[in-house]
Each structure stands twice: as C-alpha cells, then as structure tokens.
Amino acid sequence: MSEQTDVQDRRAEAEEFMESIPKRNRKLGLSEARTLSTTLTQERIDELTEELTATRIDWEEETEKKKAVMANFAATLKHLDLRISKLVHTIDDKVEDAPVKCEWWYDFTNGVKELIRTDTNELVSTVPLADWEWQEAIEFEGSEGMEEAAR
Numbered sequence: 001m002s003e004q005t006d007v008q009d010r011r012a013e014a015e016e017f018m019e020s021i022p023k024r025n026r027k028l029g030l031s032e033a034r035t036l037s038t039t040l041t042q043e044r045i046d047e048l049t050e051e052l053t054a055t056r057i058d059w060e061e062e063t064e065k066k067k068a069v070m071a072n073f074a075a076t077l078k079h080l081d082l083r084i085s086k087l088v089h090t091i092d093d094k095v096e097d098a099p100v101k102c103e104w105w106y107d108f109t110n111g112v113k114e115l116i117r118t119d120t121n122e123l124v125s126t127v128p129l130a131d132w133e134w135q136e137a138i139e140f141e142g143s144e145g146m147e148e149a150a151r
Contacts, residue, residue: 108137 040048090096101118106129113133115124129137 106133106137108134 102115102124103118105114105116107114108129111129111134112126113129114126116122117124
C-alpha cells in the first residue's frame, strides 16, 4: 500500500468513527491548545540557543549594574555613618567648629599681632610681627606725618 492510500484509509476510519457518535454529543469546529511535550527540531534548538545566549548576556549586564548600584549605596551609607558619628560627638561635646569673623590687632609696642574673635572678643592667637609688617607700619607713620605737614 502506498502512503497516500494509508492516509485516505485513516481519514475514512476517522469519519466513520465520527458518524458513530450521536450528533448531540458531537462538537465539531471547536479546538483548544494544550501544552504538550514535543521533540525539538534543529531549527528550534538553534532558536532556543540564541535566546539562551542573549538572556545570559542580559543577566551579566544586570549583574554589573547591580554591583555598581550596590557600590554606590555602600559609599552613601559610609558617608551617612560618618556624618551620624560626627553629629553624635558634636552634640555630646556641645561644641562645633564653625566659621567666625576675626580681626587682626597690631601691637607694635610688643611686636606682635593678635587674632581676636569679633563675636566674643576672645583672643584666638598671638604671633610675632613679620618684617614686612614692621616696614608697612613705618611707611604708614611716615605718610601720616607728611599729611599733617601738608595741612
């Protein structure tokens, strides 16, 4: 028997079987899709291999992004930990470093200059006058004397 005849015979058997079922029990024209095991063709294997490769590349890229984000979070958390520690110490000590306006006061009699806080008038530091400061003082006194002579 030829293959075509075999197909025709099976079709005839199927039609005969359908005729044996009472019409009220027949639901022709309805279909459904089911997930069933199938043997893969080489073409399908190649498609799945390409998808696997692309998915693996995506996974590696996302893993690298995660590392970068985690490193950023770690750096941010470290900064916040240091800030918390500093704030705790500042509050405990009840003292903090802050910019304060200061002025230099020159004491030519003692050969020093003093740095004075303007908010509390406290002495911050005292340093000897530099040679150039002595020279400016001499020039300044000389110019005052010249102004008075001009009057």
